[in-house]
Amino acid sequence: MNLTVIGTGYVGLVTGACFAEMGNTVTCVDVDRGKIEKLMNGVIPIYEPGLDDIVVSNFKEGRLRFSTSLAEAMKESNIYFIAVGTPPGEDGSADLKYVLGVAREIGTQMQDYCVVVDKSTVPVGTAEKVRGVIREELARRGVEIPFDVVSNPEFLKEGAAVDDFMRPDRIIIGSDGDRARELMRTLYMDFSRNHDRILMMGIKDAEMTKYAANAMLATKISFMNEIAGLCDSLGADVEKVRLGIGSDSRIGYSFIYPGCGYGGSCFPKDVKALIRMAEENRLEPVVLQAVHGRNEEQKHVLSRKITARFGSDLSGLVFGVWGLAFKPGTDDMREAPSVVLLRSLIGAGARVRAYDPVAMDVARDEFPAAWFENGSLSLAKHQYEAVEDVDALVLVTEWKPFRHPDFSAMKKMMKQPIIFDGRNQYDPPRVKAEGFEYTGIGRR
Numbered sequence: 001m002n003l004t005v006i007g008t009g010y011v012g013l014v015t016g017a018c019f020a021e022m023g024n025t026v027t028c029v030d031v032d033r034g035k036i037e038k039l040m041n042g043v044i045p046i047y048e049p050g051l052d053d054i055v056v057s058n059f060k061e062g063r064l065r066f067s068t069s070l071a072e073a074m075k076e077s078n079i080y081f082i083a084v085g086t087p088p089g090e091d092g093s094a095d096l097k098y099v100l101g102v103a104r105e106i107g108t109q110m111q112d113y114c115v116v117v118d119k120s121t122v123p124v125g126t127a128e129k130v131r132g133v134i135r136e137e138l139a140r141r142g143v144e145i146p147f148d149v150v151s152n153p154e155f156l157k158e159g160a161a162v163d164d165f166m167r168p169d170r171i172i173i174g175s176d177g178d179r180a181r182e183l184m185r186t187l188y189m190d191f192s193r194n195h196d197r198i199l200m201m202g203i204k205d206a207e208m209t210k211y212a213a214n215a216m217l218a219t220k221i222s223f224m225n226e227i228a229g230l231c232d233s234l235g236a237d238v239e240k241v242r243l244g245i246g247s248d249s250r251i252g253y254s255f256i257y258p259g260c261g262y263g264g265s266c267f268p269k270d271v272k273a274l275i276r277m278a279e280e281n282r283l284e285p286v287v288l289q290a291v292h293g294r295n296e297e298q299k300h301v302l303s304r305k306i307t308a309r310f311g312s313d314l315s316g317l318v319f320g321v322w323g324l325a326f327k328p329g330t331d332d333m334r335e336a337p338s339v340v341l342l343r344s345l346i347g348a349g350a351r352v353r354a355y356d357p358v359a360m361d362v363a364r365d366e367f368p369a370a371w372f373e374n375g376s377l378s379l380a381k382h383q384y385e386a387v388e389d390v391d392a393l394v395l396v397t398e399w400k401p402f403r404h405p406d407f408s409a410m411k412k413m414m415k416q417p418i419i420f421d422g423r424n425q426y427d428p429p430r431v432k433a434e435g436f437e438y439t440g441i442g443r444r
């Protein structure tokens, strides 16, 4: 099949590359010229394991193309995936300007029957808006062209995106037209061979499923973080509690790791957007507000523990920070807890030396240039360089190379052998036996 994917970010590029890998011909379109030029030169603008191989090989085979012109790409296909960003607006609602902008352009260019697929995460009712905008453009042109709008939310995880797309838990297709449903089923059949993973439903059901899934996962994390806070105060060990409750098959072990808060481009914005949807419908989203509130609080948990240990004035102190990406496996720093931590440490007068296996380039753009110029923040070339002469190490992102570090070498390098473990990666007795002072999240 011939497809167009509009928006070549984490979702769009993975979607385009994976469909091409299955033998389809895909044009990925983006307004960001720099990104498209990089891709045409074999440079992948984001870090995502396994993505570079399939992008480069499918580009060479001619199945994957890149363009800045939606009009040109549309001539080649009749299925258009909208995978542009839906960032939070001022009031928390998802900003639909990119999605509706693309819909308008599709309306101005379409010539024959086509299927417009909302792949971006969009509020319930957006497919109707997309349909409305396209109809307006067709009416303006004075033409009648049949088309369908389908909701096909994406559930991939950054860091495992290619794998998730290739072997999805489920493929949600929200549609009210038989023709579109069949086209989508045919397209996704290759990802569903082992057993049927395709769930057909109404458009609004599909739109809501995406938000409900992310909100449920965020809820599990925030719940566990709240329990961790209680454990801290009451002298219980949240890691024991985690195992104790995870063993209950009704609860399960996944997404109950306590830590320094969730970040990324999805959970925070999707929880906020769902809150907004509830408020717009005069409902009080008490659970969702609590999930969001707990997470905002949780992003300060490390700096609070640090000031409890060193005092509120941190001038003269240097902190080594391991991990800047919002989670391992990605260079994405959107809404990352590391950003809140660094602002707070540097705001209190500390200097920070940070290291992340892949997010260093993103970090250079993320933080104020003044911090680099005045020495408040430096980026280390290696994880051990980040701990040289520091007063404490703060672990923020649980990358694998941080799991079993050389503690005895670190003890010699650090000015003070103190570890703040924002992801409960280390075994407290072992770290203490190595001569470190240890603070985790919710651990005795």
Ligand SMILES: NC(=O)c1ccc[n+]([C@@H]2O[C@H](COP(=O)([O-])OP(=O)(O)OC[C@H]3O[C@@H](n4cnc5c(N)ncnc54)[C@H](O)[C@@H]3O)[C@@H](O)[C@H]2O)c1
Residues within 6 Å of the ligand: 006, 007, 008, 009, 010, 011, 012, 029, 030, 031, 032, 035, 083, 084, 085, 086, 098, 101, 102, 119, 120, 121, 122, 154, 155, 156, 157, 158, 265, 266
């Ligand atoms: N990142 C994830 O893990 C993830 C997972 C599931 C769903 N989603 C959802 O998918 C959507 C995209 O997320 P992302 O992380 O890939 O975003 P992203 O910011 O990485 O990429 C969006 C891309 O769209 C491009 N774009 C904007 N307007 C355009 C236009 N008019 N024409 C062509 N390109 C345009 C931007 O230049 C950018 O490259 C969001 O709604 C997000 O919530 C993201």
